[in-house]
Amino acid sequence: xxxxxxxxxxxxxxxxxxxxxxxxxxxxxxxxxxxxxxxxxxxxxxxxxxxxxxxxxxxxxxxxxxxxxxxxxxxxxxxxxxxxxxxxxxxxxxxxxxxxxxxxxxxxxxxxxxxxxxxxxxxxxxxxxxxxxxxxxxxxxxxxxxxxxxxxxxxxxxxxxxxxxxxxxxxxxxxxxxxxxxxxxxxxxxxxxxxxxxxxxxxxxxxxxxxxxxxxxxxxxxxxxxxxxxxxxxxxxxxxxxxxxxxxxxxxxxxxxxxxxxxxxxxxxxxxxxxxxxxxxxxxxxxxxxxxxxxxxxxxxxxxxxxxxxxxxxxxxxxxxxxxxxxxxxxxxxxxxxxxxxxxxxxxxxxxx
Amino acid sequence: xxxxxxxxxxxxxxxxxxxxxxxxxxxxxxxxxxxxxxxxxxxxxxxxxxxxxxxxxxxxxxxxxxxxxxxxxxxxxxxxxxxxxxxxxxxxxxxxxxxxxxxxxxxxxxxxxxxxxxxxxxxxxxxxxxxxxxxxxxxxxxxxxxxxxxxxxxxxxxxxxxxxxxxxxxxxxxxxxxxxxxxxxxxxxxxxxxxxxxxxxxxxxxxxxxxxxxxxxxxxxxxxxxxxxxxxxxxxxxxxxxxxxxxxxxxxxxxxxxxxxxxxxxxxxxxxxxxxxxxxxxxxxxxxxxxxxxxxxxxxxxxxxxxxxxxxxxxxxxxxxxxxxxxxxxxxxxxxxxxxxxxxxxxxxxxxx
Numbered sequence: 001x002x003x004x005x006x007x008x009x010x011x012x013x014x015x016x017x018x019x020x021x022x023x024x025x026x027x028x029x030x031x032x033x034x035x036x037x038x039x040x041x042x043x044x045x046x047x048x049x050x051x052x053x054x055x056x057x058x059x060x061x062x063x064x065x066x067x068x069x070x071x072x073x074x075x076x077x078x079x080x081x082x083x084x085x086x087x088x089x090x091x092x093x094x095x096x097x098x099x100x101x102x103x104x105x106x107x108x109x110x111x112x113x114x115x116x117x118x119x120x121x122x123x124x125x126x127x128x129x130x131x132x133x134x135x136x137x138x139x140x141x142x143x144x145x146x147x148x149x150x151x152x153x154x155x156x157x158x159x160x161x162x163x164x165x166x167x168x169x170x171x172x173x174x175x176x177x178x179x180x181x182x183x184x185x186x187x188x189x190x191x192x193x194x195x196x197x198x199x200x201x202x203x204x205x206x207x208x209x210x211x212x213x214x215x216x217x218x219x220x221x222x223x224x225x226x227x228x229x230x231x232x233x234x235x236x237x238x239x240x241x242x243x244x245x246x247x248x249x250x251x252x253x254x255x256x257x258x259x260x261x262x263x264x265x266x267x268x269x270x271x272x273x274x275x276x277x278x279x280x281x282x283x284x285x286x287x288x289x290x291x292x293x294x295x296x297x298x299x300x301x302x303x304x305x306x307x308x309x310x311x312x313x314x315x316x317x318x319x320x321x322x323x324x325x326x327x328x329x330x331x332x333x334x335x336x337x338x339x340x341x342x343x344x345x346x347x348x349x350x351x352x353x
Numbered sequence: 354x355x356x357x358x359x360x361x362x363x364x365x366x367x368x369x370x371x372x373x374x375x376x377x378x379x380x381x382x383x384x385x386x387x388x389x390x391x392x393x394x395x396x397x398x399x400x401x402x403x404x405x406x407x408x409x410x411x412x413x414x415x416x417x418x419x420x421x422x423x424x425x426x427x428x429x430x431x432x433x434x435x436x437x438x439x440x441x442x443x444x445x446x447x448x449x450x451x452x453x454x455x456x457x458x459x460x461x462x463x464x465x466x467x468x469x470x471x472x473x474x475x476x477x478x479x480x481x482x483x484x485x486x487x488x489x490x491x492x493x494x495x496x497x498x499x500x501x502x503x504x505x506x507x508x509x510x511x512x513x514x515x516x517x518x519x520x521x522x523x524x525x526x527x528x529x530x531x532x533x534x535x536x537x538x539x540x541x542x543x544x545x546x547x548x549x550x551x552x553x554x555x556x557x558x559x560x561x562x563x564x565x566x567x568x569x570x571x572x573x574x575x576x577x578x579x580x581x582x583x584x585x586x587x588x589x590x591x592x593x594x595x596x597x598x599x600x601x602x603x604x605x606x607x608x609x610x611x612x613x614x615x616x617x618x619x620x621x622x623x624x625x626x627x628x629x630x631x632x633x634x635x636x637x638x639x640x641x642x643x644x645x646x647x648x649x650x651x652x653x654x655x656x657x658x659x660x661x662x663x664x665x666x667x668x669x670x671x672x673x674x675x676x677x678x679x680x681x682x683x684x685x686x687x688x689x690x691x692x693x694x695x696x697x698x699x700x701x702x703x704x705x706x
Contacts, residue, residue: 238692238695241594241595241692241696242594242692242695242696242699243696243699244695244696244698244699248698248699248702249695251698252694252695252698252699253691253694253695253698255687255690255691255694256691256692256694256695256698258691259687259688259691259692259695262688331684331685331688332684332688334608334612335612335615335684335685335688335689336688337608338606338608338609338611338612339591339594339595339609339612339692341605341606341607341608341609342591342595342597342602342605342606342609342612343594343595343596343597344606345597345601345604345605345606345609346595346596346597346601346605349601
């Protein structure tokens with residue numbers, strides 16, 4: 001058996017759990033998953049996962065040690081069959097080898113210490129660990145490149161449909177499609193960045209034998225992020241603010257349909273100003289991609305319903321600031337942004353009271 | 354005792370109940386109040402009212418017939434001491450005298466039969482009954498003038514702070530300040546319209562002996578409505594969409610503060626285009642009028658919290674359409690409008706499911 005790559009996955013929610021499950025079942029990675037709010041529930045009862053890629057997995061416990069079972073996602077499997085469940089980011093000391101990859105799927109919201117990079121930093125070996133951000137939005141890599149100027153940082157864009165419907169219970173409804181490519185770091189060799197990304201693709205794709213996830217190398221990280229933002233910067237705030245799911249938005253009225261297209265058109269213009277020319281029909285495609293019967297709930301509405309803060313700063317704030325910096329008029333997006341700022345304040349206020 | 358004016362008040366919610374209470378306690382009006390959702394609760398237990406103008410009134414029942422007590426608001430007091438509690442709009446037949454005034458405080462939202470004028474019409478004697486709309490927003494008189502081209506229609510702008518915190522329980526926290534003036538009907542004699550408005554002011558003000566409400570004649574109905582819209586068309590949707598009360602909005606962030614002012618500036622511009630020049634400091638005044646400690650909840654947020662439809666078509670939709678018709682750019686207001694349309698769709702959907 002070839003030596004496994006050591007991978008730490010942070011965020012045992014709907015995306016991170018499936019990512020860990022998939023990496024582990026490919027058998028090329030030795031996966032550790034860090035959980036937080038659902039740690040105790042999962043430690044006591046295991047995950048319940050209903051996955052379109054991996055099947056139904058009920059009451060999986062870390063202590064279940066049957067070979068090749070997928071519960072191993074939340075343990076470190078070593079040759080001696082020891083395992084560890086982590087409820088906090090581990091600290092790697094200078095005499096330790098550390099992780100080859102740290103895959104960050106945690107919700108990208110401010111922590112008590114500011115940006116979450118401060119929380120995750122102790123697990124990253126400077127100049128060595130490859131940092132993978134499976135998170136939505138724009139400019140998410142900046143705090144990492146600033147803190148770890150000599151580390152490779154990879155972009156993961158996930159098209160998964162997965163929801164943690166209660167702590168430890170994951171409903172994974174749309175197949176896991178991940179694209180991975182480097183956020184280019186001018187300090188580093190481009191070829192090494194590409195090699196790091198392709199190795200992650202290989203590990204992730206190895207699960208093909210057990211699951212149905214697809215993972216592709218992404219040559220155009222910036223272009224793909226802007227493309228996804230056409231949907232995310234519009235449908236996410238609109239659904240979060242109104243309480244409608246994405247299918248319902250399509251049928252809620254003429255002004256609503258126009259709002260969706262106006263928002264998407266602003267993002268498309270900002271992308272173009274940033275140097276990314278998206279397909280001519282991108283707005284109409286994204287505005288009609290949801291089927292009403294799917295009742296797809298974008299991540300920000302999932303967060304609002306759970307009383308959690310949203311990633312609006314990266315989904316809306318960064319593209320808005322980027323567009324404004326380049327002189328693109330964005331009156332609709334700035335209105336949505338301000339409303340999301342207000343909603344975030346309410347959620348923060350309710351969390352502390 | 355002078356003959357009393359027959360007044361029907363529709364809408365036994367937070368505004369209508371206090372209006373009826375105030376008119377009745379002035380003793381110049383014989384008041385009938387029509388309730389709907391809270392009818393049975395009030396019939397069984399009476400209203401509980403905690404009023405800054407009228408004091409604390411607990412378990413008032415229609416059947417309590419002590420002289421001069423304020424529970425009489427929900428009964429018709431006749432000289433024979435009979436009373437009637439109404440749970441539906443009464444129908445006035447052609448051989449009946451009917452009501453002198455019908456005061457409409459009902460929430461201005463579409464009914465099953467379209468505009469609420471269809472529901473209220475049977476209680477109005479064509480060419481005789483004076484119609485009083487104590488409702489917010491713009492162009493609210495149009496459906497009434499269309500249906501009753503020979504009736505006087507009055508505008509009531511209420512500055513009351515009153516909330517029905519549960520069915521039949523009214524918390525009235527800010528003194529009742531009503532301004533009344535005619536919506537001018539070109540078919541009618543202007544002087545008769547003014548006389549009708551001034552008689553309502555007299556009846557409403559007569560409660561001064563029992564309460565503290567103020568009621569003033571309004572010479573500038575249009576100007577005052579636009580002035581109030583500077584607040585209502587902005588704070589109402591912003592609070593309803595984000596869940597913040599009006600005091601919290603002031604401290605929720607820079608983008609939020611800017612949004613409030615941008616929205617108010619658009620309304621101010623639309624008012625100006627409509628011929629109503631508002632005070633130069635109107636935006637700054639309205640943007641800072643709420644004190645955080647008051648936790649004032651604008652009516653649309655009250656409605657959303659109760660799962661009720663909102664009056665957004667008259668608070669936002671009409672000023673938006675008016676501004677757009679006159680060529681005023683209103684990108685912020687049209688975004689808020691579209692989001693409110695989506696939210697209304699959700700509320701309607703939840704009511705039918």
